[in-house]
Amino acid sequence: MAPIISIKQLQKTYTGGFQAIKGVDLDINPGEIFALLGPNGAGKTTLINIVCGIVQATGGSVTVDGHDISKNFRAARQRIGLVPQELTTDAFETVWNTTRFSRGLFGKPPSPAHIEATLKSLSLWDKKDAKIMTLSGGMKRRVLIAKALSHEPQILFLDEPTAGVDVELRKGMWDVVRKLRESGVTIILTTHYIEEAEEMADRVGVINNGQIILVQEKRALMAQLGKKELTLQLSDKLSEIPSALADEQLTLANDGLSLTYTYDTKSERTGITQLLGKLSENGIRFTDLDTTQSSLEEIFVNLVKRPA
Amino acid sequence: MNWYAVKSIYTFEMARTWRTVLQSVIAPVISTALYFVVFGSAIGSRMTDIDGIGYGSFIVPGLVMLSLLTQSVSNAAFGIYFPRFSGTIFEVLSAPISYIEILLGYVGAAATKSILLGLIILATATLFVELRIAHPIWMLMFLVLTAVTFSLLGFIIGIWADSFEKLQIVPLLIVTPLTFLGGSFYSIDMLPPVWQTITLFNPVVYLVSGFRWSFFEISDVAVGISLGMTAVFMIICLSIVWWIFKTGYRLKN
Ligand SMILES: Nc1ncnc2c1ncn2[C@@H]1O[C@H](COP(=O)(O)OP(=O)(O)OP(=O)(O)O)[C@@H](O)[C@H]1O
Numbered sequence: 001m002a003p004i005i006s007i008k009q010l011q012k013t014y015t016g017g018f019q020a021i022k023g024v025d026l027d028i029n030p031g032e033i034f035a036l037l038g039p040n041g042a043g044k045t046t047l048i049n050i051v052c053g054i055v056q057a058t059g060g061s062v063t064v065d066g067h068d069i070s071k072n073f074r075a076a077r078q079r080i081g082l083v084p085q086e087l088t089t090d091a092f093e094t095v096w097n098t099t100r101f102s103r104g105l106f107g108k109p110p111s112p113a114h115i116e117a118t119l120k121s122l123s124l125w126d127k128k129d130a131k132i133m134t135l136s137g138g139m140k141r142r143v144l145i146a147k148a149l150s151h152e153p154q155i156l157f158l159d160e161p162t163a164g165v166d167v168e169l170r171k172g173m174w175d176v177v178r179k180l181r182e183s184g185v186t187i188i189l190t191t192h193y194i195e196e197a198e199e200m201a202d203r204v205g206v207i208n209n210g211q212i213i214l215v216q217e218k219r220a221l222m223a224q225l226g227k228k229e230l231t232l233q234l235s236d237k238l239s240e241i242p243s244a245l246a247d248e249q250l251t252l253a254n255d256g257l258s259l260t261y262t263y264d265t266k267s268e269r270t271g272i273t274q275l276l277g278k279l280s281e282n283g284i285r286f287t288d289l290d291t292t293q294s295s296l297e298e299i300f301v302n303l304v305k306r307p308a
Numbered sequence: 309m310n311w312y313a314v315k316s317i318y319t320f321e322m323a324r325t326w327r328t329v330l331q332s333v334i335a336p337v338i339s340t341a342l343y344f345v346v347f348g349s350a351i352g353s354r355m356t357d358i359d360g361i362g363y364g365s366f367i368v369p370g371l372v373m374l375s376l377l378t379q380s381v382s383n384a385a386f387g388i389y390f391p392r393f394s395g396t397i398f399e400v401l402s403a404p405i406s407y408i409e410i411l412l413g414y415v416g417a418a419a420t421k422s423i424l425l426g427l428i429i430l431a432t433a434t435l436f437v438e439l440r441i442a443h444p445i446w447m448l449m450f451l452v453l454t455a456v457t458f459s460l461l462g463f464i465i466g467i468w469a470d471s472f473e474k475l476q477i478v479p480l481l482i483v484t485p486l487t488f489l490g491g492s493f494y495s496i497d498m499l500p501p502v503w504q505t506i507t508l509f510n511p512v513v514y515l516v517s518g519f520r521w522s523f524f525e526i527s528d529v530a531v532g533i534s535l536g537m538t539a540v541f542m543i544i545c546l547s548i549v550w551w552i553f554k555t556g557y558r559l560k561n
Pocket residue numbers: 014015016018020038039040041042043044045046047085561
């Protein structure tokens with residue numbers, strides 16, 4: 001399937017001379033949830049703002065559903081809804097009016113029914129006549145989501161949507177996101193909560209210093225995550241793995257003093273009991289053991305630490 | 309054209325007017341009424357007629373222009389400055405709308421407000437002095453042209469300003485003096501000859517003169533020149549706005 005967003009060799013140098021995006025190539029598939037991870041200042045917001053038309057790129061190109069974001073900006077932008085990172089709202093407006101305003105701005109005829117449904121899905125209905133300044137931070141965040149959904153976009157950008165939202169509402173928010181995905185909306189989100197990416201995303205991209213350093217199916221990542229390693233410190237040096245143990249997922253360290261067993265935590269049997277039995281049958285004794293599991297967070301931190 | 313967007317911005321801006329009706333309508337009406345009491349009645353009663361027009365009546369077009377100019381500038385400047393200041397401008401920038409539509413929405417609303425205000429002030433004036441309007445169509449034309457032109461100027465100021473001080477300073481230091489020196493309260497030929505020449509560089513002179521002509525058929529400069537100068541000023545403002553949008557000046561980084 002053709003990508004719904006195609007970013008090619010994107011560059012952004014801010015007026016001060018700071019290069020925030022350094023040649024990003026990225027394709028987003030229609031209907032997926034894509035999580036963009038990266039440390040503070042990595043360029044996530046800049047990247048999103050370029051696609052949405054708020055920041056002007058200094059090089060490269062972006063197409064949205066085949067439409068170039070500058071040559072064909074109307075077609076590109078009307079497909080996109082954006083929930084910005086900053087809580088920027090019209091303090092003196094009511095929730096209803098500001099949402100209606102957004103719909104009109106994106107060129108859609110008024111639809112009170114759609115706005116009602118959107119506000120209800122975000123548990124904002126009872127606040128529809130409240131002025132935005134009287135709302136809490138988490139409510140304001142949801143108002144911004146309602147505004148972004150007001151014009152029924154095909155693509156939704158969520159720039160740290162859950163910052164400042166409590167656990168319960170966060171769950172509610174993800175329910176909304178899932179429903180949107182089911183209805184065919186493509187979702188691109190940034191977050192600092194790795195668990196969120198793990199739970200929600202179909203694919204994960206990592207950006208650091210203005211460069212994309214990894215894009216992977218979450219399932220592939222999770223497969224790595226699902227693996228655990230058991231390391232045994234041997235009491236006697238081993239020159240090779242005995243043939244009786246050749247069928248096991250074992251690797252011998254170079255110094256011959258430790259054995260590593262890789263197993264899948266998700267399978268019915270880990271095979272550990274059997275392995276330990278076989279080891280003692282073959283007279284291999286160990287002084288210590290420990291298990292490790294790499295999390296997405298670890299992968300992420302390692303990637304980002306690596307000098308770019 | 310994305311007319312829904314134009315309408316959205318326009319109605320949003322107009323709604324802001326109704327919310328702030330006190331400061332945007334009542335305040336100018338009161339201050340105009342004060343001008344009539346002071347200049348029209350107290351001082352005006354000791355003034356001789358100008359070109360056969362009673363002083364109280366003579367100043368009406370100037371007073372309307374005074375409010376029209378200051379209100380157009382401040383409405384439009386605030387209208388675009390505030391979303392920039394609060395950050396909500398992101399939505400307008402990310403919407404599928406062209407610059408012309410943005411302009412129609414913001415400048416259209418600002419101009420509408422000041423035109424309505426001009427008409428209200430005119431109506432207020434009839435409570436104090438006798439008024440006849442010789443050329444109502446011309447009068448409306450000058451009203452609309454001036455409102456649009458100075459709303460454009462306000463829009464430029466609202467984009468240029470990066471603080472509330474700057475937002476206030478242009479209307480205060482430039483627009484108000486130009487209006488006072490633009491023949492609102494006197495006829496240009498009451499000035500010494502040198503000042504008459506200097507005054508001709510003040511664009512407001514042409515507005516007030518043309519506007520006054522549409523009431524009383526008396527003017528400091530020919531009405532055609534008034535119209536031409538207003539158009540020139542409008543074109544200058546439009547060119548600056550065009551440049552702002554083309555370069556993304558202070559809108560996109
Ligand atoms: N308007 C600007 N002018 C100059 N530099 C900017 C501007 N906006 C952002 N930057 C710089 O660009 C870099 C990327 O910023 P960006 O906001 O895209 O990061 P981010 O990945 O969204 O970070 P965070 O997780 O903190 O939101 C930062 O170093 C930032 O200082």
